[in-house]
Amino acid sequence: MSYIPLSQRDIEEMLRRIGVSSLDELFQSIPEEIRWKGSLNLPSPLSESELLEYFEKLGQKNTYPQFLSFLGAGAYPHLIPAVVDYLSSRGEFVTPYTPYQPEVSQGTLQIIFEYQTLICQLTALEIANASLYEGATAVAEAVLMAQRIRNRSKILVARSLHPQYRQVMATYVKNLGLTIEEVDFDLKSGQLSLDDLTKRLSEEVIALVVQNPNFFGVVEKLEEAFSLSHQKGALAIAVIAEGLSLGLLKPPGEVGADIACGEGQSFGLPLAFGGPYLGFIACRENFLRQLPGRIAGQTKDAEGKIGYVLTLSTREQHIRREKATSNICTNQAWCALRATIFLETLGPKGLRELAYYNLQKANYALEKLCSLPGIKRHFSGPIFNEFVLELEQPVNKITSQLLNRGIIAGYPLERDYPELKNCLLLCVTEVHSKEKIDELVRAFKEVLS
Amino acid sequence: MNRREPLIFELSGEGKRAFFLPPLDVPEKREILEFLPCRENIPGFPEVSEPEIVRHFTRLAQTNFCVDTTFYPLGSCTMKYSPKINEKIAGLSHFLTIHPLAQEELVQGSLELIKLLEDYLCRITGMAYFTLWPAAGAHGELTGMMMIRAALTRRGNPRKIVLIPDSAHGTNPSSAHLCGYHVQEIKSNEEGTVDVEDLEKMMTDEVAALMLTNPNTLGIFEKDICRLAEIVHRRGGFVYMDGANMNALLGKFRPGDHGVDVIHLNLHKTFSTPHGGGGPGAGPVGVTEELEPFLPIPVIKREGERLVVENNRPLSIGRVRTFFGNFLVLVKALAYILSLGDEGLKQVAEIAVLNSNYLRKSLEGIFHLKYSSPTLHECVFSDKWQREKGVQNIDIAKRLIDFGLHPPTMSFPLIVQGALMIEPTETESKVELDAFIEAMKQIAYEAEKNPEILKTAPHRAYVRRLDEVAAARNPVLRWKG
Numbered sequence: 002m003s004y005i006p007l008s009q010r011d012i013e014e015m016l017r018r019i020g021v022s023s024l025d026e027l028f029q030s031i032p033e034e035i036r037w038k039g040s041l042n043l044p045s046p047l048s049e050s051e052l053l054e055y056f057e058k059l060g061q062k063n064t065y066p067q068f069l070s071f072l073g074a075g076a077y078p079h080l081i082p083a084v085v086d087y088l089s090s091r092g093e094f095v096t097p098y099t100p101y102q103p104e105v106s107q108g109t110l111q112i113i114f115e116y117q118t119l120i121c122q123l124t125a126l127e128i129a130n131a132s133l134y135e136g137a138t139a140v141a142e143a144v145l146m147a148q149r150i151r152n153r154s155k156i157l158v159a160r161s162l163h164p165q166y167r168q169v170m171a172t173y174v175k176n177l178g179l180t181i182e183e184v185d186f187d188l189k190s191g192q193l194s195l196d197d198l199t200k201r202l203s204e205e206v207i208a209l210v211v212q213n214p215n216f217f218g219v220v221e222k223l224e225e226a227f228s229l230s231h232q233k234g235a236l237a238i239a240v241i242a243e244g245l246s247l248g249l250l251k252p253p254g255e256v257g258a259d260i261a262c263g264e265g266q267s268f269g270l271p272l273a274f275g276g277p278y279l280g281f282i283a284c285r286e287n288f289l290r291q292l293p294g295r296i297a298g299q300t301k302d303a304e305g306k307i308g309y310v311l312t313l314s315t316r317e318q319h320i321r322r323e324k325a326t327s328n329i330c331t332n333q334a335w336c337a338l339r340a341t342i343f344l345e346t347l348g349p350k351g352l353r354e355l356a357y358y359n360l361q362k363a364n365y366a367l368e369k370l371c372s373l374p375g376i377k378r379h380f381s382g383p384i385f386n387e388f389v390l391e392l393e394q395p396v397n398k399i400t401s402q403l404l405n406r407g408i409i410a411g412y413p414l415e416r417d418y419p420e421l422k423n424c425l426l427l428c429v430t431e432v433h434s435k436e437k438i439d440e441l442v443r444a445f446k447e448v449l450s
Numbered sequence: 451m452n453r454r455e456p457l458i459f460e461l462s463g464e465g466k467r468a469f470f471l472p473p474l475d476v477p478e479k480r481e482i483l484e485f486l487p488c489r490e491n492i493p494g495f496p497e498v499s500e501p502e503i504v505r506h507f508t509r510l511a512q513t514n515f516c517v518d519t520t521f522y523p524l525g526s527c528t529m530k531y532s533p534k535i536n537e538k539i540a541g542l543s544h545f546l547t548i549h550p551l552a553q554e555e556l557v558q559g560s561l562e563l564i565k566l567l568e569d570y571l572c573r574i575t576g577m578a579y580f581t582l583w584p585a586a587g588a589h590g591e592l593t594g595m596m597m598i599r600a601a602l603t604r605r606g607n608p609r610k611i612v613l614i615p616d617s618a619h620g621t622n623p624s625s626a627h628l629c630g631y632h633v634q635e636i637k638s639n640e641e642g643t644v645d646v647e648d649l650e651k652m653m654t655d656e657v658a659a660l661m662l663t664n665p666n667t668l669g670i671f672e673k674d675i676c677r678l679a680e681i682v683h684r685r686g687g688f689v690y691m692d693g694a695n696m697n698a699l700l701g702k703f704r705p706g707d708h709g710v711d712v713i714h715l716n717l718h719k720t721f722s723t724p725h726g727g728g729g730p731g732a733g734p735v736g737v738t739e740e741l742e743p744f745l746p747i748p749v750i751k752r753e754g755e756r757l758v759v760e761n762n763r764p765l766s767i768g769r770v771r772t773f774f775g776n777f778l779v780l781v782k783a784l785a786y787i788l789s790l791g792d793e794g795l796k797q798v799a800e801i802a803v804l805n806s807n808y809l810r811k812s813l814e815g816i817f818h819l820k821y822s823s824p825t826l827h828e829c830v831f832s833d834k835w836q837r838e839k840g841v842q843n844i845d846i847a848k849r850l851i852d853f854g855l856h857p858p859t860m861s862f863p864l865i866v867q868g869a870l871m872i873e874p875t876e877t878e879s880k881v882e883l884d885a886f887i888e889a890m891k892q893i894a895y896e897a898e899k900n901p902e903i904l905k906t907a908p909h910r911a912y913v914r915r916l917d918e919v920a921a922a923r924n925p926v927l928r929w930k931g
Contacts, residue, residue: 002789004531004722005801006879012801015808015880024800027807028702030671030824037704041573046791049535056785060544062559065552072549075772082469084503090537092518093511098527099728102857103918104848104911105520107455108510109727115458118928122494128927131728134585137772145628165772172746172768176599176608176630220486251487274560275550275773276585277730289925295728300921302914303906306454312921318588318624319862323633328624331586331718335726345458346503349495351469358474360486365476383485404553412551435475 002046069437070409073387073428074216075136075163075242076275077267080355080431085269085342094338099295099331103310104302109334110309113297116341123247123344124239124261125254126283131295131311132337133280133329136264137169140210140240142293142327143262143282144170145177147208147236149291149326154179155205157235159193161186161215163242164417170210184209188420191219191380191389193226202229208236208260213253214246217414217426218363218387219380227257236260244268244281245430246385248347248356253283260284269343270336279336290316293327355431359386362438363429369442370427375449379424387428389414389421394449396423402448408441455509458496459929468500494931513912514727515856521882523809525828525859525871526619526667528697528719530802533789536722536782545781550773554758561750561757564774567734567784568750574787574795575693575713576706577736581745583775587694590714590733591625591661596767597737597744598659598688598712599629604765605686609658615644617668617863622661622692631658638865642668642821646677653685659712663692664705667863667871669806669825671698679709688712696720697875698803698827701796711738721783732779746770801876802827805883809874812887816894820866827875833868836897841904843868846893848915851908853889 007015012024021027028036047055070078088094093108100106100113113131120129133139144156156174158167160183171181185197193211202209209230213221227237239253241263253261265279266272284292290313298312318325347355363386370390371378379389392399396413403410411427418424429438498506515522522529539545548557568580584590595612602608612626615636623633634652639645643666653660660682664672672678679689691705691713697720699705705713717723718731725731737745743765751760774780790798803826810819810829818834833843847857847870859871874883896903908915 002533003794003797004533004877005797006877006882007801007804011880012804015804019804019807019811021807024804027800027803028826030673030826031699031703032673035676035703035708037702037707041701041792041795043570043573043792043795044788046794047788049789052535052785052789053539055788056539056542056781057544059559059563060542062562063544063548063557065548065556066544068556070549070552072551074551076550078547078549084468084500088504088507088511091508091511093514093516094507095537095724095726096517096532097514097727098522098524098529098725101524101859102515102847102851103916104908104913105513105515105851105856106727107912108512108514111455111457111510112507112727114927114929118457118459119495121928122492125489134589134730134776135772137769138585138589163772165769168747168769169771172596172770173628175768176596177628178630222487224487248492249486249488251489252492255489256487271546272549273546274548274557274777276771276776277778278772289927296925296927298921299926300917302916304914306913308913308916310916310918310921312918312925312927315922318620320620321624322620323623323627325620325624325627328588328592328621328628329586330588330619330621331716331725331729331731333585333726333730334728335724336730338727342503342507345496345498345506346468346500348467348469348497349492350467350497351471352492352495354471355469358471360482361474361478362476364479364482383482385486409549409552409556431471438476 002048068407068409069440071411071427071429071441072409074412074426076272077243077428078272078430078432079267081269082346084346085339088342089339094335100311103308107308110297112338112341114299114309116337117297119341119344120281120283123252124283125252126261127286128289128292129283130292131297132332132334133282133294134333135276135278135280136242137166139262139280139282140166141170141173143238143260144174144208144210146291146293147238147260148179150288151207151236153205153207156181156207157184157201157209159184159211159215161217162210162212162240163216190382191217192221192382195225198226198229202233202235204233206233206235208238210238210240212240212242214243214385217380217389218384219382220250220385223256231257245356245359248352249360265340268340270339277333277336279333279340291326294329294332358431362433363388366429366438370445373446373449376445386430387426390425390427392423392425396425399448403444406444408444457929458498458506459494461498461502462496464497466497466499468498468503520854520856521878521886522856523858523872523874525873526694528873528875530722530875531877532722532724533786536785539785540778540781545778558757563781563784564750565757567780570787571715571734571736575736576704577713578739579742579745580734580736582734582780583746583771584733584735585771585776586729586731587714587716587733588621588625590735591621592628593746593770594690594712594714594735595626595629597741598690600744600767601741602658609656611657613652613657613660617666617865618661618663619667626661641823642670643672644678646674649678649681653681655685657687659688659690661690661692663694665695665698665826668821668830669828670823671826676708694719695827698799700799701792702799711741717779717783722786723779723782730776730779732776798876805874805876805878808883809872809887813890816891828871828873830866831870832866837868839897839901841897841901843870845904845907846870849893849904849907850889852910855886855889
């Protein structure tokens with residue numbers, strides 16, 4: 002195929018205007034001896050129908066959709082209202098660049114402004130940026146931001162923070178001379194161990210990073226943990242991997258968080274094998290100059306009409322170069338647009354109801370499953386839409402038997418937490434009908450007996 | 451059309467709704483709430499109906515310029531047409547509904563797609579390996595620099611300095627800094643390129659890498675790239691190529707064959723995936739054989755017929771992003787490559803360079819061109835001649851809007867004062883290019899005869915010129931009611 006809108010005659014005319022005799026001549030600035038003249042050895046080009054068929058076949062090799070899945074662990078299946086797909090697929094949203102020219106990008110900019118407001122409202126914090134790549138890099142950026150605010154050397158991270166988030170954060174800080182220390186979780190409740198936290202807190206600590214609900218789906222008591230951190234002058238960073246929880250649970254700003262960050266995938270983004278997703282970050286107003294990434298602000302035009310622009314760019318790489326607050330340039334604007342449509346469609350009542358459904362359904366599943374012999378609830382702490390089951394039998398044996406029955410029972414925790422032997426993390430959301438939950442319970446019952 | 455579209459919050463009214471759930475089908479247990487720290491409400495969160503939502507976003511959409519409606523010649527951004535079949539393919543349910551933590555056996559299609567794209571990017575660039583996880587160009591830069599640092603550390607010394615030309619994009623120094631390096635700037639020579647002798651002087655045993663954009667942001671090919679690479683390698687450093695401008699080189703130059711150790715590509719530029727108003731993109735990174743052990747995890751490997759996800763890699767720089775990158779962006783880029791093939795990609799570079807040179811030739815003598823070196827996919831004019839009349843590049847840019855054209859990149863690269871950086875891409879017709887040329891000529895004429903009309907532009911946009919200084923001085927960053 003080709004997307005080139007020039008006729009042969011156009012090309013000839015243009016070459017004549019330029020004053021060269023061939024297209025090849027235009028490449029003379031690449032020295033002859035290093036110019037590539039061979040074939041790239043790519044497959045022959047496909048027409049539109051062949052292309053579609055090719056990818057449909059490739060897609061069919063993903064057998065995942067044939068299974069009933071209870072996987073969560075940082076990527077959550079949720080309903081997406083029809084208006085989200087409909088509106089976000091408009092060319093005026095899909096095909097512009099970053100809004101460098103505000104007068105012809107008011108749509109994009111006003112939506113970023115609305116998005117920033119929604120994130121502030123959800124987190125109960127004062128300012129938010131236009132988006133970051135995804136949850137884990139958002140945590141990394143939050144930690145780097147905290148380091149600029151508190152010029153200290155150590156980061157305390159809850160061991161119950163998503164393992165991949167911890168890995169990404171470690172990659173980001175590795176070359177900057179910072180150390181990371183993990184704070185244990187309470188073996189009984191699954192919540193952050195305040196004893197361990199107290200032991201580890203010192204004047205060296207930049208910030209405490211805690212995920213809520215944590216990786217085990219357990220809802221934390223953030224107020225106490227954050228207050229202990231503040232007593233040592235450390236900042237409090239709340240990480241939200243399941244954005245939907247913000248519809249129901251106390252927001253980070255109300256429990257003492259200085260920075261809230263995390264993953265907005267639940268707001269209208271499909272699972273899509275992990276991306277594109279949406280990193281968000283919000284913080285208290287006095288940290289504004291340290292906030293990474295794009296920010297939209299309100300202003301007026303020459304006639305006094307309200308409009309929007311990208312602002313405070315002296316924090317950013319294109320102005321400050323190596324002194325910038327972050328190297329981020331391209332972000333996830335279109336994902337933030339989808340989140341904006343999603344959140345505005347749900348509204349406060351819809352979001353709360355949806356979160357409440359998740360809570361009820363997950364608790365129903367938990368109760369039913371724990372009534373079976375051979376399964377017990379591993380952590381006593383309250384849950385949102387994920388929970389940890391401990392199996393009497395080896396987890397691999399049970400999950401593979403469930404797989405044979407068409408069920409993906411969850412995420413085995415042992416690979417990331419050797420101490421959680423035979424434990425399984427399950428996620429139940431509004432997409433799981435009672436019928437499907439009961440099917441899971443039945444299947445467990447069969448394989449356990 | 452020019453009525454201001456209210457913020458959604460201004461449309462809010464208590465009790466209005468656009469979302470309804472079916473009845474809860476499990477027995478409700480209200481007492482669960484007692485154990486949870488719950489919020490009362492979400493103050494200010496908007497309550498609106500579906501018709502209002504649709505009209506709100508449709509109206510906002512109509513205020514945007516975009517590639518689907520408008521010539522959009524942002525330099526170094528490669529605003530080419532995004533094929534619609536690729537969007538359709540990325541929307542196939544067998545890609546959309548896949549959980550990233552599912553067992554390998556259940557996601558062989560996704561893994562194969564990743565492997566195919568890695569392979570084709572290797573063939574296109576001449577690199578030995580690719581990682582597809584970085585979410586954008588700058589993320590790719592960081593990932594690439596981390597691999598260089600890891601390799602040097604393993605050799606015994608991570609070194610301290612990264613050399614970057616003054617024409618480079620701001621992300622280059624920023625990424626190097628985030629990787630723990632000091633940045634030393636290399637001044638461009640009179641031809642707008644890096645001078646072999648300058649590099650020779652600056653290259654020491656403490657230099658970890660040279661970060662080079664090629665063709666550079668002036669659109670000029672760094673013709674001495676082999677010599678430059680040789681100098682860097684002789685002193686034990688690495689050559690990092692910023693591949694943001696790879697569109698000019700498809701099928702014409704393979705960086706991996708000529709001393710480049712690391713390269714990142716921007717799939718949202720060269721490989722046509724749409725920019726989405728600022729993302730998502732994808733910034734895959736290609737490396738040489740030597741750097742393979744340091745690739746970020748996971749690495750997808752073939753084991754016979756199967757593809758497996760390998761996480762246990764002791765020398766890896768670690769994980770740079772959760773899961774498998776911006777996967778749907780990868781889907782679109784693969785579809786693009788498969789739809790064009792060898793000849794198609796080569797033609798992309800040829801026509802991108804043709805279009806750019808056609809614009810350059812047509813505007814030479816009307817706008818000042820600081821560097822006379824031949825250019826490939828883009829050219830950088832300046833406002834030097836118009837400034838004499840008090841007209842600046844911003845005025846030229848804003849006036850273009852009145853002609854229904856998106857302005858070029860402004861004030862970059864920094865080495866050209868008053869820069870207007872124009873990259874038409876290969877997907878513009880001669881009719882569009884001629885319209886742009888005519889508009890630019892008209893603007894040059896207006897700068898002579900009626901500069902006021904430029905300084906007060908735009909006149910026909912949804913808003914008039916916006917006060918960016920006031921926005922920064924008195925930041926209003928959210929609606930407060």
